[in-house]
Amino acid sequence: MPALEKSRALFLDRDGVVNEEVGYLHRPEDVLWVAGIVPLCRTAQSLGYKLVVVTNQSGIARGLYSEAEFQSLMTWMRAELADHGVTIDAVYHCPYHPEHGIGDYKREHEDRKPSPGMLLRAARDLQLELSQSILVGDRCSDLAAAHAAGLRQAFFLPGTEPEPCAETHTPVESLSEVEAWLRANS
Numbered sequence: 001m002p003a004l005e006k007s008r009a010l011f012l013d014r015d016g017v018v019n020e021e022v023g024y025l026h027r028p029e030d031v032l033w034v035a036g037i038v039p040l041c042r043t044a045q046s047l048g049y050k051l052v053v054v055t056n057q058s059g060i061a062r063g064l065y066s067e068a069e070f071q072s073l074m075t076w077m078r079a080e081l082a083d084h085g086v087t088i089d090a091v092y093h094c095p096y097h098p099e100h101g102i103g104d105y106k107r108e109h110e111d112r113k114p115s116p117g118m119l120l121r122a123a124r125d126l127q128l129e130l131s132q133s134i135l136v137g138d139r140c141s142d143l144a145a146a147h148a149a150g151l152r153q154a155f156f157l158p159g160t161e162p163e164p165c166a167e168t169h170t171p172v173e174s175l176s177e178v179e180a181w182l183r184a185n186s
Contacts, residue, residue, distance in 0.1 A: 006129035010044040011119060014055035016138035016160050026065035028076045036175030041086040043179045047186040050089040050126055054118040057093045061101035090126060092118035114144030136178055140165035
């Protein structure tokens, strides 16, 4: 039996990349989409990339909203994007925080970026070739996870981190720059 051919993925951090950072987002009425997210996702899909959201969700750990509220919001966001021709293939989240978590949520976890756990799980679940995959993030922890997972490329949107990130990355001012890179390098 022939081996399954692996796909490549466009990994997207959620807050600050898919939607504007509004602080512990958990309600549809608070979603503000980042400019260019729909064209970027459409282009990536047309080039054969799977779309995967990987997001730390310390708001769950802090007790600000529940796992069910997170899942409900993601169902709504996926439906809104689908209305624009974008299919999110998978969403991975880490609800834990080692310092600010409450109860069982107060712990370190291999899924919490900067660890690459969510990316590695996605690779197993979706048969992804990580060395051909890319990530767009807005935090140094996103870049560290991409590096640890062996991704081909990591793009960094500014505005969240006060200091420069140590990991190798390509800084971009907009998602349209990532889209242009995809067109030129895929």
